[in-house]
Amino acid sequence: MIEILPRALFLGLSTGIFCLGTCAPVMAPFMLSEERSAYSEKVKPFLLFTAGRFLAYVLIGALAGWTGGLAGNALTRNLAGISLLLLAMLMVIYGLTTGFPQLRFCRMISPYLGRIRAPFAAGILMGVNLCPPFLIAAADVFVMGSAFNGAAFFMVFFAATTVFLVPFIFLGYLSYLPAVRAVGRLSSLIVGAIYFFIGLNSLAS
Amino acid sequence: MPEKTLINSHSRKTSVFLTALMAFLLAFLILGGNRDNPRMMAAGAVYLVFLTVITYLIFRTGMVGKYRSIFFATYAVGFSLSFIPMLIETRGSMFLSGEEILSLSAPLCHLTLPMIAIPAVVYGFLIFPTKLFSEMGFFPMLYLWLGATLFLGRGWCSWGCFYGGVDEFFSKLLPKKIVSSKNFNYTLRFFPYAFLLVIVLWAFIALEPVYCTWFCPFKAITEFIKPTNWLMWVQTGIFVSIFLGLVVVLPLLMKRRTQCGLFCPFGAFQAVIGQVNPYRVKIDGEKCTKCNTCVQQCPTFSLTEEAVSKGKSCISCTRCGKCMDVCPRGAIQYSLIGVPLRNSEKGGGFFGEVFRPDTLFIFGALLFGGVLSSGMVSTSLLRITNLAVNGSFLLK
Amino acid sequence: MADIKGIFRRLGVKFMYLLALTLVFLVPVFYMMFKSGIIETIGKKIPIKEGTFVEADGEIKIKRPESR
Structure with missing residues (x-):
């Protein structure tokens, strides 16, 4: 049990830069798009996103540890594809409702979006979407067949990678500029469109 | 309709001086690099004449946007006509x-x-x-x-x-x-x-x-x-x-x-x-009548009503000069950071005209673009000549 | 106080004109330096490698940390 934790820590720290790159296209729009005055408000999307990722990691870890490995390649790939499609839709809806609130569709959907807390949902979907190289590297850990071990492994991995995401908090300070907010909202739309295509592609192949 | 003030125009004397200086520098930089290739030298000389004429027209008339766009479009066409045949020559497609x-x-x-x-x-x-x-x-x-x-x-x-x-x-x-x-x-x-x-x-x-x-x-x-x-x-x-x-x-x-x-x-x-870069495009709030002609014509959407009321273009401004061409009051000008806007009615004499922010910017920009484009446009001229004489864009 | 501000402003204006003039002079210098070999001299000191792909399989050369 103890020996897997340093491994998770090392894996998290060494892949952290890559995590930063992967999460940045999703985190950046959330941090930039809305004007927030209070300090706690500025950190809020970051915390929500991180909480979403945490939840996803613990769930996946426990599930993987319990079933003794990640249940088949096809299933994980499909899960990744579906979560990417959902994430894409979320990003597009978020971009539209914040960037073009006058559209009728946006006025209709805004209240619902507020209720699900977009950054939290995005965190979950991003966390579920594990990158294949990581799955290969972590595969041997799950042979132990314990839900607790799996969850612990993923929690340590989560903590190590989160270190790299902290700089995003400072992006929140830029959102006081209206131009930066417009850029954030539009980038949310672009990221959504790209992820939609990637998601479709991974489901089709 | 009141007569349009062209804020970037220069007296004939200043224009001739600036054009001569530009022609000298261009000749030195363009022709100097092609001394061992007489055909390229000839094509370079033709392009040099073109650039000299453009320089004179820009400085004399002050229609920066108009004459710059002729240079700029020629440059792009020259680029395509030299680059695509070059690819076909070296790789076949x-x-x-x-x-x-x-x-x-x-x-x-x-x-x-x-x-x-x-x-x-x-x-x-x-x-x-x-x-x-x-x-x-x-x-x-x-x-x-x-x-x-x-x-x-x-x-x-x-x-x-x-x-x-x-x-x-x-x-x-x-x-x-x-x-x-x-x-x-x-x-x-x-x-x-x-x-x-x-x-x-x-x-x-x-x-x-x-x-x-x-x-x-x-x-x-x-x-x-x-x-x-x-x-x-x-x-x-x-x-x-x-x-x-x-x-x-x-x-x-x-x-x-x-x-x-x-x-x-x-x-x-x-x-x-x-x-x-120290240059900016600024709008003189005292002269501007908020007619929004510039907003409607800015090629890169870099002027908005808000920007005009603030007296400067957005950071996306490409300094193309179009707004200065179309402004009926001559209210828009090239300026340097921290330097007060100039009054267009004041002549300023020869030195006053040479050391104007717009003169310095246009001179540097045209020199930079002129030399950069010379190889591509010259090659395209050779290719066009070859097309007329031998029926092919390809030189080999 | 206003006098000092005025002096600094005038100095600032002079500096900007000097900068602008220097930039114009630098354009020909810039092009003359292009073929002088300065690009190679400085470029070789920058630790960056070309060769994005492995010739045999066309795979990208960069080893991502997690693919160990």
Whole structure:
């Protein structure tokens, strides 16, 4: 049990830069798009996103540890594809409702979006979407067949990678500029469109 | 209607002096580099005459936007007419093959620089299949970009970029705009910045120049990978559509440079980094009557009503000079940071005219663009001559 | 106080004109340096490698941290 934790820590720290790159296209729009005055408000999307990722990691870890490995390649790939499609839709809806609130569709959907807390949902979907190289590297850990071990492994991995995401908090300070907010909202739309295509592609192949 | 004040015009004496100085420097830099090639020397001389005439017209009339656009479109046409036949001569087609990618012989252009920067710093590798020191390799292009940023800022997009003139060319073809931009949503102006953010991050994740692979419309006039599977056909469809839509059709209909103003991520990059350049375009609040002629005509959507009321153009301004051409009051001018706006009624004499911010900017920008374009335009002139004499664009 | 501000402003204006003039002079210098070999000299000191792909399989050369 103890020996897997340093491994998770090392894996998290060494892949952290890559995590930063992967999460940045999703985190950046959330941090930039809305004007927030209070300090706690500025950190809020970051915390929500991180909480979403945490939840996803613990769930996946426990599930993987319990079933003794990640249940088949096809299933994980499909899960990744579906979560990417959902994430894409979320990003597009978020971009539209914040960037073009006058559209009728946006006025209709805004209240619902507020209720699900977009950054939290995005965190979950991003966390579920594990990158294949990581799955290969972590595969041997799950042979132990314990839900607790799996969850612990993923929690340590989560903590190590989160270190790299902290700089995003400072992006929140830029959102006081209206131009930066417009850029954030539009980038949310672009990221959504790209992820939609990637998601479709991974489901089709 | 009151007579239009052209704020950038110069007296005949000053114009002749500036033109002579420009011709001398251009001759030194253009012809000096081609001493061993008499044909290129002759073509260079023809282009030199063209540039000299453009210089005189810009300084004398003050119609910067108008005569610059003739230079800029000529430059872009010259680029295409020299680059495409060159590819056909060396590889037989415009297709970029797998071997060329593996042997790193793809020419690099400035548009890739923002994408390759982060992977270069993090991994110490170029993610674009080009050589470090070849003629159109990484370091020469980096050097060129550093110079462009220093001398022109985002003025690069109207005085130096070999693609920008294609947009400009199509935006000048029709006499009147067909699609009005009255209801244009100015939020779209921020698209290039958002797009830049996304492609920079995406290129870092994918470790490939994703903008080149998926979007770059100018592959249509340079080189592209031969589509062999459905994904490549999708990529080809995307870049051809962007080229036709944003570089050809919309500029024709709107008379604006839609690719440069609403799409190009490098333009956004240059707008931000180009702030190190000391020149700005400012609006004299006392003269401006808020007629919004400039807002409706700015080719890159860099003037909004809000910007006009603040007395300056947005950072995306490419210093093209169009607003100064069309302003009925001569209220818009090139200026330097921290330098008070000048009064156009004041003549200032010979030295006063030479040491004006607009004179200094235009002189430097035209010199930079003129030398940069000379090789491409001269080669295209040789190719056109060859077409007339031997019936082929190819020189070999 | 206003006098000092005025002096600094005038100095600032002079500096900007000097900068602008220097930039114009630097354009020909910039092009003359292009072929002088300075790009190679400086470029070789920057630790960046070309060669994005492995020739044999066309795979990207960069080793991502997680693919160990």
